[in-house]
Amino acid sequence: MRRAGRRKSKVEFCKEQARLFPTVDDERIEDTMKTIMEPQKEVPVFEEADVIIVGGGPAGIGAALASARNGAKTILIEKFGALGGMQTHAMSSTFSLIDPAIQGGVITDVINRLRADGGILRDASPRTRQAAFSSTSFDCEVYKAMLDDMMAEAGVKLLYHTSGVGAIKENNALKGIFIECIQGRFVILGKVIVDSTGNADIAWKSGTACMDDGHGKGPKAGRHMGFGCRLYISGVDADKFAKFKKENPEEWAGLYGGKSIVRKAKAEGRYHGYREGLIIHTRKPGIAMIEGFNSPLAQGHHGWMIEDVTAGEIDLRKQVWSAFRLIKENVPGFEHASVEKTGTIPIFRDTHRILGEYILSEEDIYKGRAFDDSIAVSNMGPDIYGPDEEHVYEVVRPHDIPYGCLVSRETDNLLAAGSTISADFYAFAADRYCAPSMCTGQAAGTAAALAAKLNVTPRQLDVKLLQDALRTQGARVSVKDIPKDVLEEYETRFEKNRNIDDV
Ligand SMILES: Cc1cc2nc3c(=O)[nH]c(=O)nc-3n(C[C@H](O)[C@H](O)[C@H](O)COP(=O)(O)OP(=O)(O)OC[C@H]3O[C@@H](n4cnc5c(N)ncnc54)[C@H](O)[C@@H]3O)c2cc1C
Numbered sequence: 001m002r003r004a005g006r007r008k009s010k011v012e013f014c015k016e017q018a019r020l021f022p023t024v025d026d027e028r029i030e031d032t033m034k035t036i037m038e039p040q041k042e043v044p045v046f047e048e049a050d051v052i053i054v055g056g057g058p059a060g061i062g063a064a065l066a067s068a069r070n071g072a073k074t075i076l077i078e079k080f081g082a083l084g085g086m087q088t089h090a091m092s093s094t095f096s097l098i099d100p101a102i103q104g105g106v107i108t109d110v111i112n113r114l115r116a117d118g119g120i121l122r123d124a125s126p127r128t129r130q131a132a133f134s135s136t137s138f139d140c141e142v143y144k145a146m147l148d149d150m151m152a153e154a155g156v157k158l159l160y161h162t163s164g165v166g167a168i169k170e171n172n173a174l175k176g177i178f179i180e181c182i183q184g185r186f187v188i189l190g191k192v193i194v195d196s197t198g199n200a201d202i203a204w205k206s207g208t209a210c211m212d213d214g215h216g217k218g219p220k221a222g223r224h225m226g227f228g229c230r231l232y233i234s235g236v237d238a239d240k241f242a243k244f245k246k247e248n249p250e251e252w253a254g255l256y257g258g259k260s261i262v263r264k265a266k267a268e269g270r271y272h273g274y275r276e277g278l279i280i281h282t283r284k285p286g287i288a289m290i291e292g293f294n295s296p297l298a299q300g301h302h303g304w305m306i307e308d309v310t311a312g313e314i315d316l317r318k319q320v321w322s323a324f325r326l327i328k329e330n331v332p333g334f335e336h337a338s339v340e341k342t343g344t345i346p347i348f349r350d351t352h353r354i355l356g357e358y359i360l361s362e363e364d365i366y367k368g369r370a371f372d373d374s375i376a377v378s379n380m381g382p383d384i385y386g387p388d389e390e391h392v393y394e395v396v397r398p399h400d401i402p403y404g405c406l407v408s409r410e411t412d413n414l415l416a417a418g419s420t421i422s423a424d425f426y427a428f429a430a431d432r433y434c435a436p437s438m439c440t441g442q443a444a445g446t447a448a449a450l451a452a453k454l455n456v457t458p459r460q461l462d463v464k465l466l467q468d469a470l471r472t473q474g475a476r477v478s479v480k481d482i483p484k485d486v487l488e489e490y491e492t493r494f495e496k497n498r499n500i501d502d503v
Helices: 010-017 058-069 106-116 140-154 201-205 238-247 259-267 306-330 362-367 425-431 434-454 463-472 484-497
Strands: 045-054 074-077 094-096 120-122 135-138 157-159 162-170 173-181 184-195 227-234 279-284 287-295 338-342 374-378 383-385 391-393 399-402 414-416
Touching: 045 058, 045 173, 045 434, 058 074, 058 106, 058 140, 058 184, 058 434, 074 162, 074 184, 094 434, 106 120, 106 140, 106 434, 120 279, 135 140, 140 157, 162 184, 162 201, 184 201, 184 434, 201 414, 227 306, 238 279, 259 306, 287 306, 306 338, 362 399, 362 425, 374 434, 374 463, 383 425, 399 434, 414 434, 425 434, 434 463
Parallel strands: 045 074, 045 184, 074 157, 184 414
Antiparallel strands: 094 135, 120 135, 162 173, 173 184, 227 287, 227 338, 279 287, 374 399, 383 391
């Protein structure tokens, strides 16, 4: 091995690896790294496919099922040993704002199958058009096994414990990806690659322009949403806790409960956490799920810099144990509780997204804008965590997600899905959620299969053909397709919660 070149800063490396849009700040420009040249070597081709899907979260699930159902030879690779992405690895086992008038196709199949398999823990669908927020929760383990079956039934080739670590690029077009797994390093060749990694890992590592913009406004401009996680506690007497909550409504009525317990413990220096209360759900016998943990990211720190991720993970673990002790000591029903599990990964929230042909904007989602090239509808509003302790959720109108948000602006044969689509900070904070992710996944998988079949790039694909294929599969393609009475219900919900002149 030989050393190469002069020492470079970590930020310079990031800029070279993938040009960010806008550019990253240079806070750590002094933090330099030396370099080593990696020797060239022959890499065996593991498999050839029409469509390669990288990442098996809600977006990858939608993409893989849609691609295979549209006749493409489809391979789905996933870094961990189960599908579901953050839904299973970080235990966000929730689909928020499910409404069959807004989402359809693969997501409907998935939820119906979960219901048939006894995996739904709480079905909130009927309230969606009235409530500012409502969620359908499910059992992670039922979900994992069910998804294995659904992939096999659709004919998707699945590789677990396999990471996409780069792409093969010729003249600005992707031809395949490099993978690493326990068996070694290989290549998978494919006609279209769907990056559904949640952080545009393939786009980023192949040198494709990505976006990394944090908060757009005010003193927090440029800062990112913090890391989060969920905690499961076992040995809980849910009835005793419910009785206690009922007897103390002023303390436990809202989303965040136990405010005075948290306040007192903070004042006495016995609590490590940033929020002013605790969110406790009891959906399974003997089990409580605690959420609301948030580790802030300072200016110049990012969800894609590994030292920041490590610091966030350690901080979250401190918060989790601090909250657990507080609950066990102070909340009736938790006297015999123990920590059951935390997620394999934290909630990363905003890292990279591809720079697409179109960048979905805050204004688009508040105004409920329709696009001629729309491929999915979303009813989700920005759900913004941090960068400090605050959490803001805003109601928007049902809005279109155009195909241009899925198509890389500069690299051919690359499509984004889910939380990697091209959107500004506020539109991303909304449409990163599970339901829109599965729907944009379905659109990306269908587009990839059609492009492979017709031997065109995703950019050259006739959008009308894609929209027709999606409608045939039950997907809702545009707000223009949504019945008037449904849109009116959403309009009432919007007016109740938000004044459009604010945008
Ligand atoms: C604790 C928590 C609470 C949440 N609450 C809600 C909620 O109430 N409602 C809601 O709708 N959403 C919620 N979310 C958000 C939601 O889970 C995500 O926005 C959604 O999962 C995004 O889907 P995705 O498929 O784009 O990405 P992800 O779910 O992040 O999936 C990406 C997948 O790609 C894999 N991967 C990454 N890189 C590679 C690689 N290089 N090679 C191979 N595989 C790779 C990952 O392992 C992962 O499985 C929550 C998230 C968390 C963590």
